[in-house]
Amino acid sequence: MFHISTLDQVKIAYIGGGSQGWARSLMSDLSLDERMSGTVALYDLNFEAAKKNEIIGNHSGDGRWRYEAVSTLKKVLSGADIIIISILPGTLDDMETDVHLPERYGIYQSVGDTVGPGGIMRGLRAVPMFAEIARAIRDYSPESWVINYTNPMSVCTRTLYKVFPGIKAFGCCHEVFGTQKLLAEMVTNRLGLEVNRREDIHVHVLGINHFTWVTAASYRHIDLLPIFHDFCAHYAESGYELEGESWKDSVFRSAHRIAFDLFETYGAIPAAGDRHLAEFFPGCYLKQPETWKFHLTPISFRKQDRDRKQKETDYMAQQKRGVERKASGEEGVNIMAALLGLGELVTNVNLPNQGQVAHLPLDAIVETNAFITRNRVQPIVSGALPKGVELLAARHVSNQEAVAEAGLTKDRGLAFQAFLNDPLVTLDRQDAEQLFDDMLSKHQPIL
Amino acid sequence: MFHISTLDQVKIAYIGGGSQGWARSLMSDLSLDERMSGTVALYDLNFEAAKKNEIIGNHSGDGRWRYEAVSTLKKVLSGADIIIISILPGTLDDMETDVHLPERYGIYQSVGDTVGPGGIMRGLRAVPMFAEIARAIRDYSPESWVINYTNPMSVCTRTLYKVFPGIKAFGCCHEVFGTQKLLAEMVTNRLGLEVNRREDIHVHVLGINHFTWVTAASYRHIDLLPIFHDFCAHYAESGYELEGESWKDSVFRSAHRIAFDLFETYGAIPAAGDRHLAEFFPGCYLKQPETWKFHLTPISFRKQDRDRKQKETDYMAQQKRGVERKASGEEGVNIMAALLGLGELVTNVNLPNQGQVAHLPLDAIVETNAFITRNRVQPIVSGALPKGVELLAARHVSNQEAVAEAGLTKDRGLAFQAFLNDPLVTLDRQDAEQLFDDMLSKHQPIL
């Protein structure tokens, strides 16, 4: 059982607790929340990084939360109420292989962490890590709630369930929020109404992570689909940039031209950023990012960014500085509060399919809205995807199952079959085999 | 499509609009709601009754709603945004046969409208009525939302979907509210905390109508199951009466002894009134209502009650008096508002199973929480019933399917097979056949 009886001794376990990104958001958001207090245990393969976050965490907020770096999975998990998994499966050098090596064969990837050759390799690396985590959770903290933020989301979360079927895990991703923001601006733009919060835009969302689709959306009593239709037509060519967010200024931004283009074909709003969407449509966008007004994120950028953050971290730790108390825009803390009984929440999460998405296989990890309340995360039955989208999603669902299976059983043949079946791999089998071997050889042995 | 663009021209269609009970609650609640206005069209086989409600309705509230009795299904349905079905399938004389004729064979029923010989007969009467309504909705108003309040809930709602698979219908029942009220009083009684509204008690509820079970419940961060365990032990013998509600004072009340008794056996809280629950457990409670502190509702009572209300109605219509503006405690108006886009709501409804209840057949009508928002009612995936309860529920699910099928195809053989399979029918086949024939012969031909 889930034994929360007091809200002032909550224990959060953070796997990947040396993180310089999401960990800081958590610190901010926890410092702003007035309802809970307790301990955040930080575990990271890089213990030093966790230690620095311990210092930073303990200087953030008003002391209601105590941060502690710990050195083993057993320590971080024991007694945890909520477990966060937010790790980088491998190094940025690995990611360089994932993203850039396939370019030699003419395969471009804008992110490389979900599907495509990069997503598959990353998945194969992540599976044994998640298997180890799942076994540790089963042994040390089987009743805790587990929130996964790691990509590839579907493969990682599926692995948790395959290894420990009794786990209470789900995956969270903020891509849908971006679509809500876009729709909120659209309401202002087209109807002249001010929307207070992106949550006020109700979206009926379903699909698989980074390939989720909004088939109904509303603001109060207003149906937003017809308005989006019009909005789309208006901005199809020029694109639309969120207020103050020029797409050129950041590798993570776009002008939503891909979303607009796909809406025209499929009649539903794709609810992920353009750079994620692009990877699901080989031969459409990836070779002309400028035209489509989005970016392929180079790993060199990620390395610079890491180094910059590293310096900042060192400085903060040395100076014993905490984070700013500023809402991050993430939903994690609200979700934790809901799980502890502080209110109810409906938001999009990744869970094994129990019928919430029609036609996709049971047990596959799918993304839909879920109802979150004390000690419960229940997916909301969401019907079927538009047929043409379903065709594409189903293929990745099969692949993700194969990657999880191949990673768990070290089945190189099956991993290659999944690789070959990835839409981005438009190569002869021989070339595909060469690429697969090359990529694998760059990593420490994973199969 | 569901074309609400303004909230001041809402059209509600009421089938059974001559009602003297639920129709009045609706009038009260609409008069209190400030968000919507429009028309309530009243249709009833008894046009005079609808006409009287037209008068009463038009004298209730501040005139934001116009009531109009109409004479055909086509008229009531055309242009409706929301359709309410709340009819009595047959007469109180029919119900007298349902409930009291089986007593000759030693079969007692406390309500007789859901399962048992009475529930089955009522179902067989209702199916052709619901088939006609479903066809009319398909023809005149296929995009409207349909809320059914009529029993037998599962059979009636299943019929709507069998006849018009595209229907947007669900069934509502207030039995679960009673359990929330009981738990709210328990929180005060055991923990000394005041609960403002029964909705603040969160219940994880699943099952089939009048046989729903709460397998998790919470108030804020507090798990209510262990507390109920203790509460139950304390009041198992004496029973517990809701504040100001002596069980002896009304045929609809009880001291919850049956709920307490079942909790002990099954470990989950049955979320329906004792008089409904009793009918699912032949040989346990029905022969000793006094001991178990509940009532078998005699039809003579219903007739007196009807006559009393009839007089009141005549008086109000003559005097052109409206209803009191007092919240009825029903949720109907809030549900309608949510469907129109005015807020979101999570509450228990009856819908075809799409996976929300594990192990029960797909398409069977099951009751779980659902998420209601603009133009959407989505069941929340709710897992499985406790095994022992599932055994019992599954049997009724099969029976309900058979009754709906038999009613639609006029298959007397199948109807009898369902009758024979009802747990309350603990008779020799010959006696069962005799009873079945006797009961059928009292009704106008339905098979």
Add this chain to the structure above:
Amino acid sequence: MFHISTLDQVKIAYIGGGSQGWARSLMSDLSLDERMSGTVALYDLNFEAAKKNEIIGNHSGDGRWRYEAVSTLKKVLSGADIIIISILPGTLDDMETDVHLPERYGIYQSVGDTVGPGGIMRGLRAVPMFAEIARAIRDYSPESWVINYTNPMSVCTRTLYKVFPGIKAFGCCHEVFGTQKLLAEMVTNRLGLEVNRREDIHVHVLGINHFTWVTAASYRHIDLLPIFHDFCAHYAESGYELEGESWKDSVFRSAHRIAFDLFETYGAIPAAGDRHLAEFFPGCYLKQPETWKFHLTPISFRKQDRDRKQKETDYMAQQKRGVERKASGEEGVNIMAALLGLGELVTNVNLPNQGQVAHLPLDAIVETNAFITRNRVQPIVSGALPKGVELLAARHVSNQEAVAEAGLTKDRGLAFQAFLNDPLVTLDRQDAEQLFDDMLSKHQPIL
């Protein structure tokens, strides 16, 4: 893998190898088969009994088969190609409790080994035995084919799969053969055609063990259903006895009046003996066996029979006499030959539902025809039962799942819930509880 490469070194493992019935049939049939030879290992809790069968077996036939009594599950299973399980779960004294103790409460049972209070108790006793066997097969012989003959068939076979999901097991029962014989005689009786073998009557059979139904039957190009209709009408009152088989002469015989009676109600031919069928219809036949021309088999008869066979066995073992070489009419040896690659066979078997019976739950043990060939037993997709029959079968399927689960987890509460849900248990809950406790107390502790 299943490593048969020669057919002269086949190893058959017989669990329950001290049997005085089916073991002798096997000896006869093996001695008549010319295609295979090898070893039959006999394992029995009563080692002496196995030893006697070793002697008798080794004096049966022409020496192609060597019989050997062994003392452990490991020995009997290791290296086996085919494993037979034919045990008595408990003693005849246990069976006396199963069958006769409920009579005090007015519950009569004609066999008491499948459903009813007796079937459930027998199931609860059998489950731990089958769990032990399943684990031993997993450990010592996971690729062998396992044929179960033990009742309650569905519960025992389900247990094998629950404990070792990779098992290659199925259950065999000869009840359907009786129906084929009846139909063969009918063909002669009504059409004047001689049928050579009961296998020439093709039956489309589906259901659960001892509650299987024939919904289509043919002899060559002739549809037998309309003829059965006529046959039934003719013999409904008098009954029909197979040639030379007066129903009065044996507790195992009947005049098929129950089968005829049920055909009239359900439109399909029940394919099990009347004494099995009767137990599925409480309140119909069990109180008037004379009228319906069948027998309730008293355990005193079984005890006499056992004693008689015991004497015969002792005599044969002492005299070193083998069995007569006479076909038993059982199909076991043909099934084994087919599994080894000697021909193909279509016959009825019990297997986990993978879709072969529509509407019944996946994984439940159901009985249908299957196609048997080298190293394969594949169920044949057989559609749905008549609705009224399905209602009844579904209830037992749920119960069987609950009994297997209760037996494995020692869950007394769940076992009682299944007991209470059995159609033969038409008692008040208190009486049912009393009976359940009484029955359980007569056995060595099983829950």
Add this chain to the structure above:
Amino acid sequence: MFHISTLDQVKIAYIGGGSQGWARSLMSDLSLDERMSGTVALYDLNFEAAKKNEIIGNHSGDGRWRYEAVSTLKKVLSGADIIIISILPGTLDDMETDVHLPERYGIYQSVGDTVGPGGIMRGLRAVPMFAEIARAIRDYSPESWVINYTNPMSVCTRTLYKVFPGIKAFGCCHEVFGTQKLLAEMVTNRLGLEVNRREDIHVHVLGINHFTWVTAASYRHIDLLPIFHDFCAHYAESGYELEGESWKDSVFRSAHRIAFDLFETYGAIPAAGDRHLAEFFPGCYLKQPETWKFHLTPISFRKQDRDRKQKETDYMAQQKRGVERKASGEEGVNIMAALLGLGELVTNVNLPNQGQVAHLPLDAIVETNAFITRNRVQPIVSGALPKGVELLAARHVSNQEAVAEAGLTKDRGLAFQAFLNDPLVTLDRQDAEQLFDDMLSKHQPIL
């Protein structure tokens, strides 16, 4: 009901009865069968062609079968026991577009009738034809058995079931026979044993049409998989030609190199000809047919072949000559005989998935063995495909569903989405759109 009571008045309806290929095989095989007699009604859009077959048929055999060309679907279907559908959906000019137009974009196809741009276009043409046939069967002969031989098999058969769910239809294809022949020769080649008939090679076959796989095979008690492994290794490079069948001599032949190559990757034997298999693996074989020792069948060859047969037909009709009485090697007549009650048969057929193939969607048309007996065709539960094969099959299953749906609803958008999702379409979306439009414009309007 299926009213065969005599076997001498059988009526076979042949849709596509002007055929110069399969119709002649039927005439031969019927003339050799001694068990049945009756009428063969021939219907063809080209009435003259049917008329010529009437003449040829009536001069074939001993007069037990009467052939009659008829001019309407109503006439051909009324009173039929068995209906054969073997049509060419469109013309050879259409097929030229299907196969050769995509070559402009570098897309080569060896057959072009199943998958790929050609298969999809052919499917879109066939769907309305099959919809019309299905409606006619529903109206004029709903109880007849329907055997489809037309490609694309899965799309055509699915259409029959979508339009008339009660149809008794299945699809037959002889590709698996070729694999049985290959295995039979292998048994001789490797083991020195003579195999009498290809049917003596038992194959466990599953998949979708033209992409079926043998995951177990045996000859008597011998497991053929390990032997195939060895055989494969031996002939991987050189290929293996069936006795007397040099691959160079016919566009329909191959040296099985593709089958050998795929066996190595997937561990199962692909059970279709190499030219069908090649189309499921873009980028592997189609660009080097010489190397892989198979042919891309040019439509010019088909046209010559048609003209040659045309002359032969005209000659036979003029001269009033019948066909030779020589077994065709097809199984059609045996299947008909089995359906009429003359023996049982296990062979591979295409049917809606009811569980016979695990993991593929229910209702999709899949190919497995089935058990055929009087008035019944029941698929045999066959488990799952190897995972890597399943990935590929699942994609086509989704596509086939989309093509059938698009053809029925004239949904050009959905048709294009399926086109884009076909593995052979490795083009940019713009190029794909161009090709799709070009191909569609060559046909009379079908969407």
